Amino acid sequence: MIPSPKSIGLYVHLPWCIHKCPYCDFNSHEASFDKVKELERDYFKNLIKEFSFYKELISDRQISSIFFGGGTPSLIAPQLYEELISEIHTYFNLSNSEITMEANPGTIDINNFKDYAKVGINRISLGIQSFNDKHLKKLERIHSSDEAKHAIDIVQKYFSNLNLDLMFGLPQQNLEELQCDLQTACDFEPNHLSFYHLTIEPQTAFYKTPPEIPSDDDAFEMYQEINQQLQRYHYVHYETSAFAKQGYQSQHNLNYWLFGDYLGLGAGAHSKITHYGEIFRMNNTKNPKTYIDSVHQNKFFSNKTNILKNDLPFEFMMNTLRLTNGFQKNLFEERTGIELNNIRNQINDSISKELLHEDENIIKPTKKGVFFLNEILHNFL
Ligand SMILES: C[S@@+](CC[C@H](N)C(=O)[O-])C[C@H]1O[C@@H](n2cnc3c(N)ncnc32)[C@H](O)[C@@H]1O
Numbered sequence: 001m002i003p004s005p006k007s008i009g010l011y012v013h014l015p016w017c018i019h020k021c022p023y024c025d026f027n028s029h030e031a032s033f034d035k036v037k038e039l040e041r042d043y044f045k046n047l048i049k050e051f052s053f054y055k056e057l058i059s060d061r062q063i064s065s066i067f068f069g070g071g072t073p074s075l076i077a078p079q080l081y082e083e084l085i086s087e088i089h090t091y092f093n094l095s096n097s098e099i100t101m102e103a104n105p106g107t108i109d110i111n112n113f114k115d116y117a118k119v120g121i122n123r124i125s126l127g128i129q130s131f132n133d134k135h136l137k138k139l140e141r142i143h144s145s146d147e148a149k150h151a152i153d154i155v156q157k158y159f160s161n162l163n164l165d166l167m168f169g170l171p172q173q174n175l176e177e178l179q180c181d182l183q184t185a186c187d188f189e190p191n192h193l194s195f196y197h198l199t200i201e202p203q204t205a206f207y208k209t210p211p212e213i214p215s216d217d218d219a220f221e222m223y224q225e226i227n228q229q230l231q232r233y234h235y236v237h238y239e240t241s242a243f244a245k246q247g248y249q250s251q252h253n254l255n256y257w258l259f260g261d262y263l264g265l266g267a268g269a270h271s272k273i274t275h276y277g278e279i280f281r282m283n284n285t286k287n288p289k290t291y292i293d294s295v296h297q298n299k300f301f302s303n304k305t306n307i308l309k310n311d312l313p314f315e316f317m318m319n320t321l322r323l324t325n326g327f328q329k330n331l332f333e334e335r336t337g338i339e340l341n342n343i344r345n346q347i348n349d350s351i352s353k354e355l356l357h358e359d360e361n362i363i364k365p366t367k368k369g370v371f372f373l374n375e376i377l378h379n380f381l
Pocket residue numbers: 023024025026069070071072102103104105126127128129165166167196197198199200201
């Protein structure tokens with residue numbers, strides 16, 4: 001019997017963007033600002049209805065974090081967040097919960113940010129990507145470098161808890177340009193930084209017309225530079241792409257990486273829930289209009305599947321081994337209901353190849369293992 005974890009994360013998807021970036025394969029749909037204003041109220045009504053449908057299922061849990069992701073959540077009026085958060089707060093105590101909103105620097109309105117803070121959002125994740133105008137243009141971002149810096153200033157007025165998203169390995173980016181981005185990001189002293197290696201995803205404009213990107217060796221050199229510089233600035237590298245000042249790790253993402261449960265609301269959102277010893281996943285339909293229509297008709301997910309027992313070790317490792325500190329050994333059985341001894345051979349094989357390290361309490365990837373994660377995971381397939 002797999003016990004349900006005490007806490008659960010809540011993900012809320014806001015699916016609209018002013019412009020679709022050519023590298024992005026997230027569930028985001030282009031819509032003008034006026035169109036978003038026309039749709040947002042109805043969409044939030046449906047989010048509240050969807051939440052009401054699930055609240056019994058998770059009534060014995062603590063909602064430890066809420067993440068408003070996108071898309072571009074900063075296009076949405078603060079009052080709508082207020083209504084949704086107070087509805088959730090009626091049933092769940094949110095006083096210690098981390099509540100994050102993603103924001104795009106091209107959509108920053110100072111009064112909105114004052115109000116986002118008032119309605120209970122306590123952490124902002126700003127999609128900066130780069131401080132270099134040449135790269136921002138190639139990425140077709142809707143903001144300049146100066147606007148990105150101005151956005152950080154505004155957000156820091158109202159939020160002390162701030163993440164900046166940046167990407168590296170950008171089209172024609174060199175090491176010096178990456179160093180400038182890194183330095184500018186550090187100068188703002190955010191307590192969290194995410195540095196993602198640009199990947200060319202299928203179904204994106206960059207996939208159809210690939211830009212020239214740095215070689216793997218050059219990108220690896222950039223990654224090492226990021227690690228070294230952020231260490232000098234006292235950031236803890238706690239996950240492949242995530243760096244935080246002590247005590248400021250993203251609670252919401254940590255829950256994913258520790259194979260915790262989460263409930264997803266909104267178009268394309270998905271959930272992982274442990275219930276009566278079973279773990280199941282649910283997916284919502286991706287198109288915002290279809291999502292609204294389905295919830296109107298009381299259809300709350302398009303797909304529900306159980307995670308098979310045989311797949312659990314792989315799923316668990318795929319998440320937890322992204323963390324530089326790996327996982328506490330007792331967590332494996334707690335989350336999967338399977339004794340660690342059942343996967344002893346696979347673990348020992350990776351230990352003998354110096355890809356995994358084990359001590360009395362934890363199992364974690366070695367420095368080499370971090371870069372050969374796929375090889376470790378292959379053992380658990
Ligand atoms: C869901 S996006 C939302 C952020 C927000 N909409 C924005 O772009 O300003 C989260 C982050 O994923 C990263 N990301 C998106 N597509 C990526 C790709 N193809 N490769 C690497 N990182 C990517 C970007 O840094 C982005 O800020």
